[in-house]
Amino acid sequence: MVVVDSETATVLRVKGLLEFRCQLDGTDEQLVRNVISRTFETLRSQVKSESCVLAVSDSPVIIWPNKDAYATPEEITPSTLCEDMHQWIQADEQESSGKKSSKKKSKKSSVASVINLRLMTEVTKPGPLSAPILTKTVLKSHFVSVTLPLDCVVCTGRSDTIKDACEQLIEALTHQLCEMEKVTLQNMKGMTLLVPEPVHFLLPEPKGLVTVVYPVGVPDSQLVAQRKELHQQFELPDDRPYFRRANAYHFPNEPYKDGYLRNPHLALTHPTLDNGKVYLVQGIYSYHHYMQDRVDDNGWGCAYRSLQTICSWFQQQGYVELPVPTHKEIQQALVDVGDKQASFVGSRQWIGSIEVQAVLSHLLGLTSKILFVSQGAELASKGRELANHFLTEGTPVMIGGGVLAHTILGVAWSETTGQIRYLILDPHYTGAEDLQVITDKGWCGWKGPDFWDQTAYYNLCLPQRPKVI
Amino acid sequence: MGRGYIVQDDVEGYLSKLCEQKADPVTGLLIGQSSTQRDFVVMAIRTPQKEESAAAARNSVDKEWVTEHARQVSRMLPGGLSVVGVFIITNADAKDALTTLRQLLFAVENLISSEHLWDPADDDVTDCVTLHINPKTRKTVCRTFDIKDPKSVAKPADWKYQSGLCSSWATVSCSLNVDMLLPLPNNRTSTGNMEECLKEGLKAWAHQIESGLCLIDGKRLPEDSELTVGQRRNVRQTYTAQLLITTVRDENKRLTDVIEQCGGSVSVTGAIHSRAYLHSNKPKARLAEKLLKRDVVSTVATRVQMMLEELLASDQESKGKLFCLPHRIFCPLKVSGPLCVCDYQFSDEGLSEVTERLKEMLDIDAAEEDLDTRQEMTFEITGCDITPGGHRDMHACVLCPDCPPFCCLGVAMATAVALLATAASMLYLNDI
Numbered sequence: 010m011v012v013v014d015s016e017t018a019t020v021l022r023v024k025g026l027l028e029f030r031c032q033l034d035g036t037d038e039q040l041v042r043n044v045i046s047r048t049f050e051t052l053r054s055q056v057k058s059e060s061c062v063l064a065v066s067d068s069p070v071i072i073w074p075n076k077d078a079y080a081t082p083e084e085i086t087p088s089t090l091c092e093d094m095h096q097w098i099q100a101d102e103q104e105s106s107g108k109k110s111s112k113k114k115s116k117k118s119s120v121a122s123v124i125n126l127r128l129m130t131e132v133t134k135p136g137p138l139s140a141p142i143l144t145k146t147v148l149k150s151h152f153v154s155v156t157l158p159l160d161c162v163v164c165t166g167r168s169d170t171i172k173d174a175c176e177q178l179i180e181a182l183t184h185q186l187c188e189m190e191k192v193t194l195q196n197m198k199g200m201t202l203l204v205p206e207p208v209h210f211l212l213p214e215p216k217g218l219v220t221v222v223y224p225v226g227v228p229d230s231q232l233v234a235q236r237k238e239l240h241q242q243f244e245l246p247d248d249r250p251y252f253r254r255a256n257a258y259h260f261p262n263e264p265y266k267d268g269y270l271r272n273p274h275l276a277l278t279h280p281t282l283d284n285g286k287v288y289l290v291q292g293i294y295s296y297h298h299y300m301q302d303r304v305d306d307n308g309w310g311c312a313y314r315s316l317q318t319i320c321s322w323f324q325q326q327g328y329v330e331l332p333v334p335t336h337k338e339i340q341q342a343l344v345d346v347g348d349k350q351a352s353f354v355g356s357r358q359w360i361g362s363i364e365v366q367a368v369l370s371h372l373l374g375l376t377s378k379i380l381f382v383s384q385g386a387e388l389a390s391k392g393r394e395l396a397n398h399f400l401t402e403g404t405p406v407m408i409g410g411g412v413l414a415h416t417i418l419g420v421a422w423s424e425t426t427g428q429i430r431y432l433i434l435d436p437h438y439t440g441a442e443d444l445q446v447i448t449d450k451g452w453c454g455w456k457g458p459d460f461w462d463q464t465a466y467y468n469l470c471l472p473q474r475p476k477v478i
Numbered sequence: 479m480g481r482g483y484i485v486q487d488d489v490e491g492y493l494s495k496l497c498e499q500k501a502d503p504v505t506g507l508l509i510g511q512s513s514t515q516r517d518f519v520v521m522a523i524r525t526p527q528k529e530e531s532a533a534a535a536r537n538s539v540d541k542e543w544v545t546e547h548a549r550q551v552s553r554m555l556p557g558g559l560s561v562v563g564v565f566i567i568t569n570a571d572a573k574d575a576l577t578t579l580r581q582l583l584f585a586v587e588n589l590i591s592s593e594h595l596w597d598p599a600d601d602d603v604t605d606c607v608t609l610h611i612n613p614k615t616r617k618t619v620c621r622t623f624d625i626k627d628p629k630s631v632a633k634p635a636d637w638k639y640q641s642g643l644c645s646s647w648a649t650v651s652c653s654l655n656v657d658m659l660l661p662l663p664n665n666r667t668s669t670g671n672m673e674e675c676l677k678e679g680l681k682a683w684a685h686q687i688e689s690g691l692c693l694i695d696g697k698r699l700p701e702d703s704e705l706t707v708g709q710r711r712n713v714r715q716t717y718t719a720q721l722l723i724t725t726v727r728d729e730n731k732r733l734t735d736v737i738e739q740c741g742g743s744v745s746v747t748g749a750i751h752s753r754a755y756l757h758s759n760k761p762k763a764r765l766a767e768k769l770l771k772r773d774v775v776s777t778v779a780t781r782v783q784m785m786l787e788e789l790l791a792s793d794q795e796s797k798g799k800l801f802c803l804p805h806r807i808f809c810p811l812k813v814s815g816p817l818c819v820c821d822y823q824f825s826d827e828g829l830s831e832v833t834e835r836l837k838e839m840l841d842i843d844a845a846e847e848d849l850d851t852r853q854e855m856t857f858e859i860t861g862c863d864i865t866p867g868g869h870r871d872m873h874a875c876v877l878c879p880d881c882p883p884f885c886c887l888g889v890a891m892a893t894a895v896a897l898l899a900t901a902a903s904m905l906y907l908n909d910i
Contacts, residue, residue: 026725030659032743060655062722064691069698071691071722081696129691129722134749136653140805140854141748141778143785145662145672152661152740156727202736 017164018092018122020218022260023063023178025128025159027052033151042194045153045202049190052157056182060132063178066125068097073131074175087172091165094124123262128159128182151200160207161185162218188222196224203227210251211258216243221252229253229327236478248476253327259293269295269321270442273434273453274418280430280455285423288396289432291403294418295321296453297333298438304336307439309357312414313339314436315407316365319416319472320373322405328475329373342368361409362468369472380469385410385461392422392429402474405434410467413437417469421455430455481605481622482636483510485519486643486813492522496567497613503568503575505544505582507551510562511757512603513765518757519607520644520817522565523551523841539566539578541585548586549593550839553780554819556808557650557754557773561590563607563622572610572619576632579608580623587625595684595775599768607635644755644815648705648715650694650766651753653853654774658683658747661740672744673786679746680782682726684775690723692767701764705756716816719770750777751806751853755817777806784822807832808850809842818850825856 031048033041055061063072072080078087085097161181165174189205196203203224210219221239223232236252245251265271271293279287297317299307306313313336320333334342340356343349348367362379369375382388398406399419406417419432438452447453461467496504510519525547528540548561555561564582566575583606591598598604604626610619621632660679663671691698694705694717705717754769781803789801804822807829811817819840821832829846836842 026727028725032659032661032740033737064722071693071698081693081698127724129724131720131722132656132690133652133654133720136749136751137853137855138653138655138749138751140856141656141746141750141781141803143744143746143782143801143803145742145744145799145801147662147742149664149739149741150743151737152743153737154661155736156725200737204736 017217018167018169019094019165020123021091021126021163021165021174021178022123023126023128023159023161023163023182027055027128027157027159029153029155029157031153032146033153034148035150036200041197045193045197046190048153049186049193053183053186055130056128056186057179060130060134061179062129062131063126063175064129065094065098066127067099068094070094070097072126072171072175074179078170078172078175080171085171087175088170090167091124091169091171091174092122092167094171095122098124123260125262126178153202155202155204157186157189157204158206159185160209160220162209162220164218185220185222192222192224196227208254209258209260210256212243212245212251218258219243223254229255229330233478240478247478249474250327250478252478255325255327255330267295268442269297269301270444270447271295273444273447274432276444276448277432277454279432280421282421282423282426282428282430284425285421285428286396287419287421288399289403289419290322290399290405292322293325294318294405295325295333296434296442296447297321298436298452300439302335306336306357309359310336311436312360312362312365312407312409315405315409315414315416315434316360316368318434318436319365319369319405319407323373323375323472328375328477331373334368334372338372339368342371346371359414361414362407362470365407365409365470369470375475376473378471378473380471382467382469384463385465385467386458386463388431388461388467389427389429389458392420392427393424395420395431396422398471402471404472404474406472407470408467409470411462411465418453429458431457431460433460480633480635481517481607482638483517483519483607483620484643485510485637485639486521487639487641488813489519489522490639493565493567493611494616496524497611497616502613503539503566503570503578505539505564505566507548507561507586508563508565508607508609509551509555509559511558511560511755512562512605513757513759513761514601514603516757516759517562517603517605517607518643519562520559520813521811521840523839526838526841539582541582544582545585545589547839549589552590552593553776553784554821554836554840556818556820557752557769557776558756559817559819561586563609565609565611567611567613569612569614572612575610576608576619576621579610579621580632583608583623584625584628593779594772595681595779596688596772601764605633608632609637642814644758644811644813644817646715646758647815647817648717648756648758648761648766649753649816650717650719650756650770651751652719652721652770652774653749653751654721655749656683656746656778659743659745661738662742662744664739664741675744676746676782676786680775680779684779686723686726687721687771687774689726690721690771692770693720693722694718694763694766696720699763701762701767703763705761705763705766717766719766721771721774746778746782746803748803749854750774750781752777753808753818753820781806781822788824802856805854805856808853809836809844809848810850811842823851 029048031044033044057075059075061075063074069082070080070085072078159182163174163177163181185207192205193202203226205222206225207220207222210221212219239252240247250256273296297314299310316339317333323329324333337354340354343364344351344353346367366377366379369377408415408417416434417431418434421430433454433456435452440446504524506522506524508519509521525544528543552561564579564586566579568575587606604624605622606625608621618637620635620637622635623632624630658679660675662675752770752774754773756766785801785803802825804824806820807823808818808820811819821835823832829849832849833844833846836844
C-alpha cells in the first residue's frame with residue numbers, strides 16, 4: 010500500500026494478467042491450500058525473475074526490472090529519472106518509436122501524472138536450451154485455471170530513478186500476489202474459488218492511494234467486516250464510505266465509458282472574497298442536462314436533470330448501486346408513492362424540490378432537508394446554511410423556484426462581509442459534452458446573488474448523506 | 479503485369495536432370511518466399527517414388543501422395559521458406575498439364591494452410607506458381623493462381639534464373655521457452671482426447687505468441703522500417719529476436735468456471751530454437767516478426783503432432799508418462815548463403831535416420847557432419863539403476879509402471895531437474 014503526497018512527481022501504474030493454473034489431485038482441504046499457495050509462490054518467482062518485463066504504454070520503452078533495470082531504447086539507463094519518461098510517451102496515434110520532438114509537457118503543479126506500464130513475460134532466452142517434454146498425468150482430479158488481474162500503483166518522487174521505481178514495482182507486485190493468496194484462501198469453500206481483484210482508493214491526505222484486494226462477485230453488502238477493518242487501519246471516520254467498489258479511484262487518463270462529464274467545476278477558477286472561503290461539493294458527480302440520452306426534455310426536464318446529477322453523486326460515492334434513473338423511472342416512482350396519477354408517466358410535467366425529495370427517498374432510500382425562501386433576495390442570507398451543508402454533507406443541492414430548476418455545487422461566502430457567490434450547474438444546456446463550451450459559456454459557473462429572481466420563492470432540496478461505511 | 483519469379487540457378491540444373499529420367503510424369507514442389515514485390519524460388523524437390531506403386535500407376539499423378547509429401551516437406555522448412563508452387567515434367571499436352579498442376583496446387587496449399595495455427599494476414603501473398611516443363615523441348619510454362627480464390631484463372635508469370643540468390647538473405651532467430659499446462663477431460667483420457675486438448679491449448683498459446691511484442695537485436699523497431707542496413711553481398715546478416723508475451727484474457731470464460739473437474743492433465747515444457755529467413759530485397763521489420771512468430775508456432779505444433787502420431791502408431795495407452803518431443807536439427811542447403819532446412823530427431827534415433835529422411839523427403843544429399851545439432855539440447859535421462867526389464871528404450875522415454883521413479887538422472891540443465899521434481903510428484907498417483 011503506497012502513499013501519494015505532494016512530494017510525488019509521477020505515479021507508475023503497472024497492470025497485467027497472470028495465469029494461475031494448477032492441478033488439485035485431491036479434495037483434502039490442507040492439500041488444496043498447499044497447492045494453491047505453491048502456485049502463488051511460483052507466480053511470485055516469475056515476477057522476480059529475469060523474464061519479467063515492464064512495457065511502458067504508448068512508448069517504445071521496455072524495462073527488465075530484475076536485470077538491474079536494463080531498458081531499451083539505449084538512451085534509457087537505470088539512473089534515468091522517472092519523470093523523464095514522459096518524453097517518450099506519445100499520447101495519441103503517432104508512431105511510438107522515438108522521443109517527442111516537442112518540449113516537455115508542462116505539468117500541473119498539484120496533480121501527479123500517471124505512467125501506465127504493462128506486465129509482460131519474455132519467453133526467449135539465449136540458447137541452446139533443452140528441447141520440450143510432454144508430460145501426461147491421468148487421474149480424476151480438479152483443475153484450477155484463473156487469470157489474475159494484477160494492478161499496482163507506485164508513487165515516485167522527483168529524484169527517483171528507473172532503478173528505484175523497478176524495486177518498488179516488483180515489491181508492489183509480489184505484495185499484491187501475497188494479498189491475492191490471502192483473499193483466495195479466505196474465500197475458498199470446498200471446490201469453489203473466487204477470483205481476487207485489486208481496487209484502488211484515494212484516501213484523504215496524507216494517506217493517498219491505497220490498493221485493496223477484493224473477491225470478485227461478492228457484493229459490497231457482504232464485505233462490511235473488511236471495510237470496518239480498513240477504516241480502523243487507516244483511521245478513517247466510520248460514518249462515510251471510502252472503500253466501497255464505487256469509491257474506486259478513477260485515474261485521470263482513463264476515459265469514462267458512459268460519456269458523461271465528471272466534475273466540470275474543477276476546471277473553473279474559484280472566486281476570492283474578502284475573508285471568504287469556498288465550500289464545494291465533495292466527491293464525484295456526472296453532469297446531466299437537457300437532450301441527453303436521446304430524451305428531448307427541452308423546456309420541462311430541468312428538475313429531472315438536477316435530480317439525475319444528485320443520483321449520480323450517490324452512486325459514485327458508493328451509497329447506492331442503482332443506476333441513474335430515467336425520466337420515466339422518476340415519474341413512476343412518484344406514481345408509486347401516491348404523489349401523482351398514473352397518467353403522469355410519459356408526460357412532460359415539471360417537478361419541484363418536494364418531488365425530488367420524494368424520489369430520493371423512494372428510489373434511493375435517502376433523506377433530504379427542504380429549505381424554503383419566500384423571496385429570491387433572501388438567498389443571499391443563506392450563506393451559512395449552505396456553507397454548512399457543503400461542509401458536513403457535501404452533496405449537490407437542487408434548487409427550484411418560479412419556472413426554473415438548477416443545481417448548486419458550492420458557495421463562496423464571507424462570514425464577515427456577507428458576500429456570496431453560488432457555483433451553479435445548469436441543466437438547461439442542450440449541447441454536447443464539451444468541457445470548454447460548458448465552462449466558457451457559464452453552464453457550469455459562479456453566479457452572484459442577482460442570478461436569482463429576487464421576488465420569486467425558491468425551494469431547495471438538500472440531500473443528506475447516510476451515516477454508513 | 480504478372481508476377482516475377484527469381485530462381486536460384488541450381489534449380490535449373492536439378493530440373494534438367496529430372497528431365498533426363500525415364501519417368502513421365504515427374505511432379506515436385508517449389509520452395510521459396512513470396513513478397514508483394516517479387517517472388518523467390520530457392521529449391522525444387524521431386525515427389526518421392528511410392529514403393530508399392532504398380533508400373534501403370536507410376537505414369538499418373540497420385541494427387542494424395544503429392545499432397546502428403548508437401549505436408550511432410552512443409553514441416554521441414556524453417557520460417558520464411560514455404561511451398562510456393564508445384565512443377566510437372568511431362569510430354570503431355572500443355573493444357574492437360576496445367577489442369578493437373580492447378581489441381582495439385584490447390585490441394586497442396588489448402589492442406590498446408592489448414593494445419594496452420596495462425597490466421598492469414600492481410601499482407602500475405604496468396605499467389606502460387608505452377609511450372610510445366612516439357613522434357614524433350616525443355617520449354618517451361620510458368621503460371622500463377624490465386625489460391626484464395628477457387629475460381630482463379632491462370633496468369634502468366636516470369637521465371638528467371640539467377641546465381642547467388644540467397645547469399646545475402648538475413649536470418650532472424652531465437653530460443654524460446656514453452657510452458658503449457660492443460661486439463662484433460664473427465665472421461666476417457668485416450669490419446670485421441672489428449673490430441674484435442676493439445677490442439678486447443680496450442681491454439682490459445684499461438685494467439686499469445688501472435689499478439690506478443692517482438693524485439694530485434696534488442697530494439698523495438700517500427701513495423702515499416704527496413705531490416706538490413708548497409709546491405710553487402712555475401713555478408714551474413716543475422717538478427718536475434720526477443721518475444722514478450724502477455725496473458726490474453728479468455729472473454730468466453732465465465733468467472734465461475736475457475737475450478738473444473740478433470741481426468742488428469744498434460745503439460746509441455748521446454749525450449750525450442752526458431753528461425754526465419756528473409757529475402758534480400760529490403761525486407762521490413764514487420765515481415766521478420768511475422769515469419770519468426772509463425773515458425774515458433776509451427777515448430778512446437780509440428781513436434782507435438784509428430785509425438786501424437788508416434789503414440790497412436792505404437793498404441794501407448796498409459797497412465798503416467800513422460801515423453802521427450804523430438805528436437806530440431808538444421809541442415810544447410812548446398813547453395814551459398816545462410817539457408818537451412820530442418821528435421822526433427824527423436825531421442826532414440828541416430829543421425830543416419832535424419833540424413834535418410836533428408837534424402838527421401840527433400841532429395842538432399844547430406845553427410846552427418848554437415849548437420850547442425852547444436853541449436854537444441856536433448857533432454858537426457860541416463861539409465862535407471864534398478865531395471866528389471868533393462869529399459870534402455872529411449873523412444874518416447876516411456877516410464878513403465880515397473881520402473882521406480884527417477885532414481886538417477888544425468889540431467890544437463892537445472893531447469894530440467896526442477897521440471898522432473900514437479901513431474902515426479904504428480905506421476906505416481908495411480909494405483910497399479
